[in-house]
Amino acid sequence: MAIEPLSDDVLFAAFRASGGNKQKAADALGLKRETFRDKLKAAEARKPAARMVEMPSFVVDGDEHEPIEEIIARMARNFERAKRAHDARKWFPIKIRDNKPIGLLFVGDVHIDDNGCNWPLLREHIDIARSTEGMFAVNIGDVGNDWGGRLIKKYADQDTSVHTARRLIEWLLLDSGVPWIVWLHGNHQHMGDSSALHEQMNKRYGTQRVPMLDWEARFTLQFASGAEFKINAAHDFPGNSMWNPVHGVVKAAKFGNDIDVLVCGHKHNWAVSQWEQAEQGNAPLMIRVRGYKHLDGFARRIGKYEQDEGQSILVVFDPNATTQAARCQAFVDVAKGADYLKWLRR
Numbered sequence: 001m002a003i004e005p006l007s008d009d010v011l012f013a014a015f016r017a018s019g020g021n022k023q024k025a026a027d028a029l030g031l032k033r034e035t036f037r038d039k040l041k042a043a044e045a046r047k048p049a050a051r052m053v054e055m056p057s058f059v060v061d062g063d064e065h066e067p068i069e070e071i072i073a074r075m076a077r078n079f080e081r082a083k084r085a086h087d088a089r090k091w092f093p094i095k096i097r098d099n100k101p102i103g104l105l106f107v108g109d110v111h112i113d114d115n116g117c118n119w120p121l122l123r124e125h126i127d128i129a130r131s132t133e134g135m136f137a138v139n140i141g142d143v144g145n146d147w148g149g150r151l152i153k154k155y156a157d158q159d160t161s162v163h164t165a166r167r168l169i170e171w172l173l174l175d176s177g178v179p180w181i182v183w184l185h186g187n188h189q190h191m192g193d194s195s196a197l198h199e200q201m202n203k204r205y206g207t208q209r210v211p212m213l214d215w216e217a218r219f220t221l222q223f224a225s226g227a228e229f230k231i232n233a234a235h236d237f238p239g240n241s242m243w244n245p246v247h248g249v250v251k252a253a254k255f256g257n258d259i260d261v262l263v264c265g266h267k268h269n270w271a272v273s274q275w276e277q278a279e280q281g282n283a284p285l286m287i288r289v290r291g292y293k294h295l296d297g298f299a300r301r302i303g304k305y306e307q308d309e310g311q312s313i314l315v316v317f318d319p320n321a322t323t324q325a326a327r328c329q330a331f332v333d334v335a336k337g338a339d340y341l342k343w344l345r346r
Helices: 008-017 022-028 033-046 068-088 119-131 149-157 162-175 187-191 195-205 247-255 297-301 334-345
Strands: 090-095 102-107 135-139 180-185 212-214 216-222 228-234 261-264 271-274 285-288 312-317 328-331
Touching: 008 022, 008 033, 022 033, 068 090, 102 119, 102 334, 119 135, 119 334, 162 195, 180 195, 180 216, 180 228, 187 195, 195 212, 212 216, 247 261, 247 285, 261 312, 285 312, 285 328, 312 334, 328 334
Parallel strands: 090 216, 102 135, 135 180, 180 212, 228 261, 261 285
Antiparallel strands: 102 312, 216 228, 271 285, 312 328
16 A cells, blocks of 8 residues: 655644654654655755744834934934025125224144144234234134044154144134134045034134134125125135136136135145126135145155245225225235234224
């Protein structure tokens, strides 16, 4: 008498009933363990998705994930807040209480911790800025080397440690007496990821006294008489030309909207240009400041000659001027510019 073959379902049922024990399942079916194992293996090949052992069902109470509707609502709120902050930085006003002329010292890349920082001149300009009535300052960025990434090894080439560099930056911001009104973050602050650190230093005033912005600031000087000056300061403007060091600045003036002064730094050279733009009805000052980093070995290796002047450039704003060209005047010699500002205010 032939033995009726066992079906796959019988094999699976016996295996489940045994709790996954092949010996017990084989005994229940009157088979040797090896025989049951081979038959079960063949059955699994025919029905790979079959569940061999019943798993206990369970439900986890609660969901660890934020509901998608709440994620969307949160992202919408975050965008609206970021958009308001972004719009508030477009041509934000700086109000001047009277109608006396003022000066803005556009401070070029300081690189305050570099061995080549021109400290004698930097100290002179700091003294002028803090002692001259009606003078304020704008930091164009790269206040420190802030080496990062593969260039972090450059700290081995300078005498100033990271800790001391941060103390120097904090002193320049908080204790030097320089009347800062705008502070920009340049490419070196991105490299060393120190922008947030500068902002924490800024909070030591008790309030966010100095606006700190990434790369660019657009603001308006508003005098009591209603006279206004539009200023666009950036660490750099896009555009290069070997023939014109303010090529990017000129582009920004041409495509801008009636801007009075445009200033940038970054490239460690300086230039001042001004001409009348008849189509806009203005005569913008277009400036690049050199910064204080001298003795630059990298510049020397690529064949660059170092300029001696233009580390910072002072612009005097006269709300009482009757001509476009006289409204804003640039001084590469900061000391002479300060003397002119004092005379003009008298």
